[in-house]
Amino acid sequence: MTAVDAATARDRLGGAVRSTVAFVRAQPVSVVLAALLVVLAVVSGSFVHGPGERLREAVGAGLDPFDDRGFWPLTLGSVLFASDRRELVLAVVAVLVLVGVAERRIGSRRALAAYVVTAVAATGVGVAVQAVGRAVGQPWALEVAAESTLHPFTPALGTIMTVSGFVGPLWRRRIRLLGFSALLAFVLYDGHPSGLYALVGAVVGLGFGRVLAGPPARRGWLRSSHHEVRRLASTVVAVTAAGPILTLLARSPVGPLSPFGLLFGDVLSGRSPADLCAIALHTPLDRQVERADLCARAAVLGSIDAVPTVALSLLPLVVLLVAAWFLRRGRRVALDVAVAVNGLLALFAVLYYVVMPVTGTSDGDPRRHLVAHVLLTVVAVAVPAGTAVSLFVLRHHFGVGAGVRRRLVATVVLGSGAVLAAAFAVVGWVGRASFVPSIDAAALAADVPERFVPVGFVGLAGLGPVPVGGVVRVAFEWTGPLWWLVVLVALVAGAVRPGDLRPDAERARVRELVHRGAPGTLSHMALWSGNSWWFTADGRSAVAYRVVSGIALTTAEPLCPPERLREVTLEFARWCDDQGLAPVFYSVRGELSPFFDDLGWTTLPVGEETVLHPATFSMTGKKWQDVRSSLNRATKNGVRAEWTRHADLRPAVARQITEISELWVAEKNLPEMGFTLGGLDELRDPDVALMLALDADDTVLAVTSWLPTWRDGEVVGWTLDFMRRRPDSMNGVMEFVIASSALAMKEQGVEFLSLSAAPLATTGPADGPATQTERVLTFLGRVLEPAYGFQTLLTFKKKFQPEFVPLVMAFPDPVQLPAIGTALGRAYLPDLSVGAVVRLVRTVV
Template sequence: MSREEECQRSWQSPTWLSRIVLLVGVTCLLSTFAPGIAARAHLVREMVPDAFPAAAATGAAAIGVILIALSRALRRGKRRAWVLAVALSGLATVLHLLKGLEVLESLLCLGLTVLLLRSRRHFGARPDPRSGRRVAVVLAAGPLVATALGYLWLATDVDGQAGGTTAADRLWQALLGLLGVPGPVRFTSDGAFTRSEVGLAVLGAAVLFVAVVVAMQPADGPHPMTEDERGLVDALLARWGWIDSLAYFATRDERSAIFSPCGQAAVSYRVVGTTSLAAGDPVGNPAAWPAAIGAWLDEARAYGWTPANLGCSERGATAFDKAGLDVLELGDEAILHVDDFSLEGRTMRGVRQAVARTSRAGVTATCTRVQDLAPDVLDEVRVRAAAWREGSVERGFSMALGRFGEAADGDAVLVTATDAAGELVGLLHLVPWGDDALSLDLMRRSRESGNGVIELMVATLVEQAPRLGASKISLNFAVFRSVFARGERLGAGPVIRLWRALLLWASRFAQIESLYRANAKYHPEWAPRYLVFRTPADLPKVATAALRAEAFLVAPAWLRHLGRRTRSVDGATGAAVPGADADAAAPPAATSTTSERPAEAPAAGHLDEPLLDERGSTLR
């Protein structure tokens, strides 16, 4: 067992300490409402002023709530969460004695403080980007808002306040009461005094709680790619984009990129919640993939993020596996080889009939590079694509570009289908896969169009592929494709049949089986795709992050709008990529249609494997 695994299994590990902090937080919160606290508080009042037990009870309850909130950040190894937990558990040790001589709870908090201090070395994760600015805003505006609320409360509930109390007295009482300090207002009864102290202390604790929650709130990632970084990625795609059919999607606007020290490879990812979610294989020279993966893992470890990859190929999964991550087969990608594709034969009868029927109805299809389309045509396609979309948001992350018709994507291909009246009824949008292949980004058709429109566009695309310089085409991704294929075979075992039955049931709510059928009828080559994760315990978090990234789990519209405004205000520019050589930063070379690639000289001291100089059979 490695030292890191031993650490994760010990009582001082972030995982176990987060559970203990959660337990202590719940205990502190529930002890406030214990039946015997009133009797014990009476004994304390004989030794300390009357306001102390009430303020201590409020403070202990607030600390309990904050410790519960901190437990999640502690699990990620956050240094800031550790500092707060140490301070609060030490303070709770005293408060439990002041509020009612709660010796057991006090000893529990003291033990937690000692355990946290002994585990200091395990909590080194830095704060998430931009969280410091948000905390400063809360700490600046929070007391003002809480003071205003306290003043309004004191001005409304005047029962028990001595005569002659002024507005200034109430304002100072509200401000000082947030800190638990008595103010200038005089009360005519102990009940009114205690009610005021406790209520204002609750407001002060609320400000602290909000600040803690904001401080521990996960960010959306370090920053989107800068222009310099985008140029580096484009240069890597020009040389090595042929390796992975998903490589071009690394330029998706919401993604970030982290580079190997030599600048010859990069991992494209997005931080979703507390998960650093990469997609596809690393971009660039495969010999530099381990260094890029290492840089990505180091960043995730530094910020306490959970690393995962969605949709990498077998080659990429092998690289991630060597980096110490676990791998799970997720499904298969359908790839059509132009030279082998034909509508002839019995196996293609269904596709052939659909194409013939649609053609007889007057539907025609055309294939054009985006850079050759007129602006008004692009505008019309954008409108139609949005109108035909299922749902209110654009789905996709690992296998979708998220934009259409931009000048930077001029080499993309648009396939359109028009009916006999000249109306647009379907479209395919494909991005470059190296210099001699295409990868499907978008597939849409009108709800009023008949069956066969998609088949006609695919058949036309394959027919026109030689003119476009494409030798193969990557179509849709089929989740758990092997389950459907194996479950249909004669003699399939009970486990695979049960698994297939569950997927068929799930297909009622998501297009799982139908997507598999839509691809299988073309008899493509199936290339496996994988999910990469750190430990099985991370799978629920990773699955949630993947569903969020792919827009299957979507926040309300008002919250998405607020998030966009926050990113526009807080957005930071990225730093230059360290160690990137001048050759990697140069503009992409002119597109070539040949299958040969020039050999590149390795960067001294960075690469341990020979660089590839041709396309090999290990592509999939």
């Protein structure tokens, strides 16, 4: 090894040592606790094969171990041991991550207190709950009474729940909703006491966090952005879909919903012909036939334990998991499917837990414990039904692709179901002689719906006659799986947009036109989600638009050279007329009003864009005093400006931007606005630039996003879009960010900087009497001002001494004014119901 290599090795070793020391100093409690878990596992000899029987009986939590133990505090050792090496590794990771986060957020002493309090309380309360259950004869408590439970995850989970009381609404909501969703899935579908202890520990952690942090500054539900609601809804649907899968994978599941989860399993697996014959002999009297026929049916029944049966059991869960993936992307089709499938699962639960016990066609007799059965029924129905209802209530957050595709998917799914049901009925009736026992028309009609339901929900005793072979047997086995495959394919086909699986051809064409250059400052908005695109025959010009209530609202001006403006506008108008749409060019430059007047169109002012010219930007004079003071204050406080893009952000900085945005949305009394106002999704575009204000600790104090305007592949200007600040940031931080942006653009040599227009706000009243649409927009601006502060925003922009450029709306038919006003209201506030919009228009017209 050369001297250089040796020096490099020493430097790397020294760097690793320094990083390790810094890590230990930042979270000493979590490191010590993780080391304690490993040391105890090694010393006790449980590192390789898990704790032995004597050690488990000495420290394990549970009823029988607690009764037999002379020194009960040993039970607290149940949080310091894992059942096997895999669980030990996961527990160590959980402690290092979750307790480590707590240390960094609330300090080592509080984190250690949370760890100890939740460990002691969870173990004591958990055993007490089991004791009460055993005393009243609760079946689950009796079944797990002899278990000696180790639960090393409980205090780590309790600690992170304690921390949730110290974080902002974004992470507080995420930690609690996702944490409890996962815990409830384990408790309900796996059911071993470790899940109960973890759930109790999480609840105790919530209470302990409330004691340490005090009540939150704001009570009640805080509004979430579309982006956040989609993430949370997607996770909840995935967790509830994974619950039955958890049951199928668990060793001896005993959870309250484990029977429900097992309904998705292969109930025929492992059943001998003798077992199936015995089950068949318990068929209700009104369906009794000769014993020989029953056992013959049982033999045929055993032969259907094959791929179709397993596929029919698992495909509904696969459909839900795929729907969860698309819910994260806001797909309305995925919402429809998730609501429908969860509704079906709730219906299946009613069938299994209510209808079949009453009719005597279930495989067991859950009525032996009436109270437990009622509670089980309520929970089994409430989980999928509650998920379906919650998704339906939140449907306004899932508006992507809510048009023709949605109706087409519904038609395909329902139509294919009807066709397959009819086909099976016809094939079954033609081949009715192959059924064992014989089948009549009524029995065949009753059997048709069962083809689409997992066999576990029907039950072995509830299954009707089974065909011996041939085409009838193929139809009997494959009708249900084939339909669920159609649902899955239709979901994917309806929810996938071109950009999901391959380059978005249309968006790529639009981006090429945007880069080539288009008049105005808002051309980049043409690329936003929610837009549709119309192209000229030669593909060299386009119009970005969105249809709202029969109105085609364009996003600014056509993407075309100035000399083609008249041609493209008229061609787009003719196309809209052919489609039964009314074209409205929104937020176009006021200087184009004479052009639209020549076409015989009407124009109305909709805002004033504030434009600066970086080449002449200077902050001299009394009018700039506030801006200069903000720059000086930022320098004094160690705040710096950083010009970057989202793809280049450090993960910690990106998370802070998301949190700041969610805090802003949560403070509003009205839903997040859209149309010409971008959000988190829009600032992730690779062409969009960000200007951040960060302090010495890399805390994001404010963030702005800037949309580029191109000419011949070069950026000639930037337009302000997204603008958020941390609530506790220094005064004047936004002035600092805007001024820093102007200075950065001056160095870039761009032609203009647009602070954009404040929607529904102008510097003064329009000349002449107000039209109906102007009155609608004025009323909207007045109503929304307290929540969104558009007029206040316009006043803020005046500090930078901008040039005011009028923006107008152009449309061909003045008769459409009330409809245009309604469409604009719904474009900016898509969450408003149709009735609310109609009442709004009636109020001001």
